[in-house]
Amino acid sequence: MKRFLGSVTLIALSGWMLSSAHAATFGPTPYLSVNDSPFASLPFGIFRLENFEDGLLNLPGTSVNAGAIVANPSGATDSVDSDDGAIDGFGQGGHSLYSNNSGAALANFTFTFDAGVLGGLPVYAGIVWTDVGFVTSGNNFAGPVTAEAFDSANLLIGTIGPILLGGDGTVNGSTAEDRFFGFSNVSGISRLVISMSNSTDWEVDHLQYLILVPEPASVTLMVGMVFGAVVWRRRRAR
Numbered sequence: 001m002k003r004f005l006g007s008v009t010l011i012a013l014s015g016w017m018l019s020s021a022h023a024a025t026f027g028p029t030p031y032l033s034v035n036d037s038p039f040a041s042l043p044f045g046i047f048r049l050e051n052f053e054d055g056l057l058n059l060p061g062t063s064v065n066a067g068a069i070v071a072n073p074s075g076a077t078d079s080v081d082s083d084d085g086a087i088d089g090f091g092q093g094g095h096s097l098y099s100n101n102s103g104a105a106l107a108n109f110t111f112t113f114d115a116g117v118l119g120g121l122p123v124y125a126g127i128v129w130t131d132v133g134f135v136t137s138g139n140n141f142a143g144p145v146t147a148e149a150f151d152s153a154n155l156l157i158g159t160i161g162p163i164l165l166g167g168d169g170t171v172n173g174s175t176a177e178d179r180f181f182g183f184s185n186v187s188g189i190s191r192l193v194i195s196m197s198n199s200t201d202w203e204v205d206h207l208q209y210l211i212l213v214p215e216p217a218s219v220t221l222m223v224g225m226v227f228g229a230v231v232w233r234r235r236r237a238r
Contacts, residue, residue, distance in 0.1 A: 025158045026182035028145070028165070031128045031206070032175060033082035038182060039124045039210050050207040051083050052095040059207060061117035065110045067102030070095050071203065078131035080205045081175040092173035096130055096203040108195035109204055121152060121188025122209035129194060130178045133171040133201040142166035143198040147181035150191040157185045162197070180206075 026038050034040050040047050050059035052070045057063075071077045072095060073084070079094025081087045099106035115121045127147070135143050144162035151157055160181050168174050183189060189209070196202050 022187075023157045023183065023185040025160050026126065026180065026184070027147075027160060028129070028163055028179035028181055030176075031080065031178050031180040032087050033080065034206065034208075036180065037126065037206070037208060038180075039126060039208060042124070042210060045123070045210045045212050047210045048208065051080065052097055052205065053083055055095060057097065057207075059209075061114040062207070062209075063112050063114070064097070065105060065108070067100060067106045068109060069098050069100045071098035075173065076133075076171045078171070078173045078175065078178070078203050078205075080128055080130065080178065083205070089175055090173045091130065091175050091178075091205075094205075096205045097207070098203050099200045101134075101200050103200060106200045107197060108193055111192045111207060113190055113192075113209065115152070115188070115190070118211055120211055121190055122211050123186060123188060124182065124184045124208075124210040125149060125189045125192045126180055126182030126206075126208050127192060127194050127204050128178055128180050128206040129165060130175070130203045130205050131171060131173075132166045132196060132199050132203075135198040135201070137198045139167070141169050141171065143196050143202075145179075145181075146195050146197075147183075148193045148195075149183035149185065149189050150193070151185055152188055152190045154190070157189065158183055178205075182208075 055070050073093050075092055077092050077096055079091035079096045081091050084093025113122055129145050132143050134140055145165045146161035148159050149157040168177055
């Protein structure tokens with residue numbers, strides 16, 4: 001299995017029709033590799049994935065709140081299972097985004113998308129929750145997880161949770177509890193927030209989004225214009 005480094009981009013040009021619903025939520029669902037993403041196989045748009053495997057968050061047009069760090073491979077790291085090259089029940093050999101016990105500010109990861117950089121806001125966005133360690137209430141290694149998405153006017157698009165996740169009794173990279181949270185919105189997603197109310201010792205991975213591309217008619221027009229220019233130049237050369 002190929003190991004991806006950093007962010008991955010997949011492009012498909014087959015129209016840009018979204019679901020007839022204005023907005024929708026996805027998950028939480030089990031997630032061991034990008035093949036478990038409900039967005040990666042959509043037949044339109046540009047799908048981008050940040051797996052942190054180059055040690056950075058460098059997904060175009062994306063930022064996260066201060067204090068988050070990329071965790072390197074270790075016995076306590078819980079990356080998405082496939083990121084170390086094999087689906088074997090452990091994510092210790094990959095990277096993840098870690099809250100680093102950074103205080104109340106890192107009870108959530110807030111991902112902000114820049115429409116100016118991207119040429120528009122994502123219409124699909126998601127994140128994978130992978131693990132929690134020490135908590136401020138309840139039992140260690142478990143806690144309530146909530147995900148939210150907001151539009152360009154900072155209005156709430158949807159909420160998933162709180163959902164109790166964890167409970168495997170370990171921080172040693174086990175992946176059976178990893179869960180995907182995602183959203184869609186035809187007018188765009190400006191922020192994606194995932195939070196735990198009882199911990200600043202937890203991890204996420206596989207940040208992803210999909211942005212739209214021009215309609216097929218527009219693509220056909222552009223191709224026709226290029227072809228016409230080539231023909232015109234050849235005739236002029238003769």
